[in-house]
Amino acid sequence: MPVYMDHSATTALSEHALREMLPYFREEYGNPSAIYSLGQTAKNVLEKSRQRIAKFIGALPTEVFFTSGGTESDNWAIRGVCQRRRDKGRHIISTAMEHNAVLRTLQQMEEDGFEVTYLLPDHLGRISPEQLEEAIRPDTVLISVMMANNVVGTVLNIKELAKVAKRHRVLFHTDAVQAVGHIPVNAHELGVDLLSLSAHKFNGPKGVGALYCRIPNPLPPLLTGGGQEKGMRSGTENIPGIVGMAAALEDAVSSxxxxxxxxxxxxxxxxxxxxxxxxxxxxxxxxxxxxxxxxxxxxxxxxxxxxxxxxxxxxxxxxxxxxxxxxxxxxxxxxxxxxxxxxxxxxxxxxxxxxxxxxxxxxxxxxxxxxxxxxxxxxxxxxxx
Ligand SMILES: Cc1ncc(COP(=O)(O)O)c(C=O)c1O
Structure with a gap:
């Protein structure tokens, strides 16, 4: 076996997460939308997992929406805010060092008539609150700045940046995919409106993540269909994945x-x-x-x-x-x-x-x-x- 030293690319599933996931593949495989007890067992564990995850990221369960991972959460946050707020303004602020899940989505927003200001970090990968404040315009509708960078590992001062956004009443999204499970992350204390996370970065399974969404008039639905996730993201829920994410996050936060x-x-x-x-x-x-x-x-x-x-x-x-x-x-x-x-x-x-x-x-x-x-x-x- 090679010695694995690429943990920010992905991690192995923890024993605990695997153990918690296994029953939901073959024994408790019900559809959470079904009303018989097999379905209700799945529904219960889905909501229990939402509560666990919410607690570990300093959020309310109603603010947590399950997705297929960091890329989907980033896409949804950006596209959703742009769609909802396009009548209020068409300016977005982000940074030139975001993950492509953010950058490529922003490029599409540009093609769709938005203007994006890409803040340049300093040599160490930092963005200052003053720099952000200077870039805000009356038509700015979204700020998206990552919490920790995936190439150089710099942790950004999101709390200070989110304060600036709040002062100017601009929605703030942070891609916290590299941060959750590795440094303390409390969405309410950070004061962000939207936050992306992904299970496979903290010994959870691949293909599952979440978007924290605080805003009262939430995003438009990402996927339409059967009305799962309060109609915001239709599709039968990935119960084993969600259970595994909750177990892995519990371990990561407690240790x-x-x-x-x-x-x-x-x-x-x-x-x-x-x-x-x-x-x-x-x-x-x-x-x-x-x-x-x-x-x-x-x-x-x-x-x-x-x-x-x-x-x-x-x-x-x-x-x-x-x-x-x-x-x-x-x-x-x-x-x-x-x-x-x-x-x-x-x-x-x-x-x-x-x-x-x-x-x-x-x-x-x-x-x-x-x-x-x-x-x-x-x-x-x-x-x-
Ligand atoms: C900062 C950051 N954002 C987003 C992603 C995408 O996450 P996922 O692989 O869950 O789609 C990654 C993955 O490397 C990442 O490092």
Whole structure:
């Protein structure tokens, strides 16, 4: 088995989540809309899961809508607000370092007549409240800023940014897909109107997530049909997935402090070890970053895939910038937004540690990385270091 160090791409399903999910595949498989008891059992566990999830993200159960994951939640939040508010204004504010689930949706909104201001983060991936305030216009209807970045791990000050939005009565959405289960997230305390989360980032199953929606006149329905999710998102609910998400989130939240301490220790060792390799620099905010998140620019290589492949040969799963662009050779749009040169943005690696990693794994990965960087530098074409 390879040593998995790409936990911000996805995580393994926890034993607890699997155990809770299993009965809902073959024994308690009823449709929650059915009135006989098999259906009602499913309905009960659906609402119980909603209550559990709401509690863990500081929300009311009525504010939680289940989706197929982070991408769907982001799409729904943005499209929904634009559809509902287009008569009030056609200006959106976001950042140039969002996940493509947000960026590509915003591009579609632009094609549909909206104007988008993309705030440029500073070199560490931060957005200031002043910067946001300056961009707000009378016709701004939505602000969408991620809570934690998936390429450099910077954690943003969403509470302060949401305060600015509130002062100007603009709806605020945050993509908290990388944050939920890894740092404290309380929707009410943050003061956001919409928040996206995804189960597979915190040891839950893939293909299930949620959208927190505080606004009283909610979004238009995402999917129309049988009227599930209070008519907002039709389709028979993914009961095993939703149960698994609740179980995984319970574990993540209840062990958050212990996990954070452990991951910070591994992270410190990993970062200091990697920075001993000449020509390697840390990316993102050294202080406010996700626990276990290590990201670097490696000089002297044409592209990060050379290092990622070398690490793979040595039995380690790490990623190049971001999983969704791993197959392409494009430079990371996030690093470009942070002010890195194109060749640097193409040579970024991301090592994201999880609680299944040990101190020995980190030492072994460091040795493998030293060898991999050296090999990539000597064997890859051009780019002498
Ligand atoms: C910040 C961020 N937003 C959204 C997504 C998409 O989530 P999902 O894979 O659940 O669709 C990801 C996944 O990598 C992410 O990192």
């Amino acid at each position: 958050l402090q212990d996990n954070t301490e452990y991951l910070k220790r591994l992270q410190d060792r990993m970062i200091s070890g990697v920075l001993e390799i000449p020509g390697v620099r840390l990316t993102g905010d050294p202080e406010n970053r996700l626990p276990g998140f290590c990201s670097f620019v490696v000089e002297g290589i044409p592209h990060s895939v050379y290092v990622v492949n070398e690490m793979n040969e040595r039995g380690f799963c790490i990623s190049s910038g971001s999983a969704c662009s791993a197959a392409s050779r494009e430079a990371s749009h996030v690093l470009l937004a942070l002010g890195y040169e194109k060749h640097e943005a193409g040579a970024s690696i991301r090592i994201t540690l999880g609680t299944d990693n040990t101190e020995q794994d980190v030492e072994d990965a460091l040795a493998a990385l030293r060898a991999s960087v050296q090999k990539a530098r000597t064997e890859s074409p051009s780019m002498a270091f």
